[in-house]
Amino acid sequence: MGLLLILPILVSGYIYCHGSIYHQATLSRYDGQLLYMLIAKTGLFLFAIAAIVSFALLYASKHGYFQYVTPDYADYAKYVRAFLVRYGIADEAGASLWVFFGQASVLSFFFAWLFPRVFPFLLMVRYRIGPAKAKALVLNSLVPLPPLTKHLLGSISDEDSLYMFSMEDRKVYVGRVSSVGDLHEAGLMDEDFEIVPTMSGYRDKDTLKVTYTTDYSAVVEDMELSGREIGFTILLSQKNIVSISRFEPEVWARFKARQDGTETNHAYLERLKVFADGL
Numbered sequence: 591m592g593l594l595l596i597l598p599i600l601v602s603g604y605i606y607c608h609g610s611i612y613h614q615a616t617l618s619r620y621d622g623q624l625l626y627m628l629i630a631k632t633g634l635f636l637f638a639i640a641a642i643v644s645f646a647l648l649y650a651s652k653h654g655y656f657q658y659v660t661p662d663y664a665d666y667a668k669y670v671r672a673f674l675v676r677y678g679i680a681d682e683a684g685a686s687l688w689v690f691f692g693q694a695s696v697l698s699f700f701f702a703w704l705f706p707r708v709f710p711f712l713l714m715v716r717y718r719i720g721p722a723k724a725k726a727l728v729l730n731s732l733v734p735l736p737p738l739t740k741h742l743l744g745s746i747s748d749e750d751s752l753y754m755f756s757m758e759d760r761k762v763y764v765g766r767v768s769s770v771g772d773l774h775e776a777g778l779m780d781e782d783f784e785i786v787p788t789m790s791g792y793r794d795k796d797t798l799k800v801t802y803t804t805d806y807s808a809v810v811e812d813m814e815l816s817g818r819e820i821g822f823t824i825l826l827s828q829k830n831i832v833s834i835s836r837f838e839p840e841v842w843a844r845f846k847a848r849q850d851g852t853e854t855n856h857a858y859l860e861r862l863k864v865f866a867d868g869l
Contacts, residue, residue, distance in 0.1 A: 598640075598695035603633025605702035611710060611725055615733045633698070636705070640697035644690055722769045723747055741834055742767050742783055752788055754837040758830045762800050764789040764837050768823055784823040 607613040607629060620628055650656060651667050670692075671685040680688040710724040719727070723746050729735065730743040745753050745767045755763045765787040771780025791802035 595691070598698045599633035599637050600629060601633070602636045602698040602702035603629035603631070605699060606632050606636060606706055609703060609706035611706070611728045612732050615729055636701050637694065637698045640694045640701055643697050644694040647693065648690060726770065738828055738831060738834065739770070742770055742828070746770070752837040752839070754835050755785070755826065756793065756832045757826070758832055760793040760795060762791045762793060762802070763787055763824060763826070765824070781828040782825055783828065784825050787824050
């Protein structure tokens with residue numbers, strides 16, 4: 591009987607922490623006894639809720655509240671007790687206790703799986719966003735993060751802006767962050783992230799001036815004309831980022847025109863803005 595108390599508490603606590611976005615991102619902060627106490631505390635809370643629900647179900651079953659749903663098995667606890675006694679799992683006196691704690695254990699596992707998914711689901715419904723943006727919103731608002739990671743997560747929800755990424759190898763990318771690395775218990779999250787590119791280029795090794803060599807908006811236009819499906823990303827790593835900043839096409843065009851002593855290419859600028867708005 592003791593296992594019916596200890597195992598559900600620990601297992602349900604682990605299931606909850608493993609499924610929770612917040613706890614996945616912060617488990618690495620706990621070590622040894624602190625981690626054990628966190629899982630035990632969470633599991634105890636879940637098991638207490640499950641015990642209350644189990645008691646309510648047994649009460650409703652005994653008093654015939656389920657007879658309109660399952661007339662033949664309205665008092666399902668009676669059949670479970672008979673099964674336990676028949677096969678020698680429990681004696682007549684302790685069968686009811688086995689039913690209660692067994693049902694509470696199963697419910698605690700179910701609640702441990704369900705509860706961490708409720709809050710992200712409500713965010714998805716309220717803001718009409720996908721799972722990746724909901725995860726980014728939770729992490730960005732609740733979890734203490736390094737400034738670079740926090741900036742990347744914030745850019746996922748910023749659909750009206752483009753960002754420029756300068757890398758260690760002097761490559762430069764402009765686009766939107768579409769997803770960040772998966773969470774894991776050992777160390778927050780993977781450093782890889784994906785962007786939907788708008789432009790890419792490089793910095794001159796001597797002057798560090800940016801030169802864009804690839805305009806993805808033109809590629810998208812060609813794909814649209816040929817009827818091909820559009821959907822591509824570039825995988826980058828946070829450890830290779832030198833800087834990240836918001837990219838304003840109009841500001842860049844003015845800066846480039848002044849830098850080169852030429853006028854702004856309005857046709858190119860308009861095509862870039864149309865492509866950015868369509869992402």
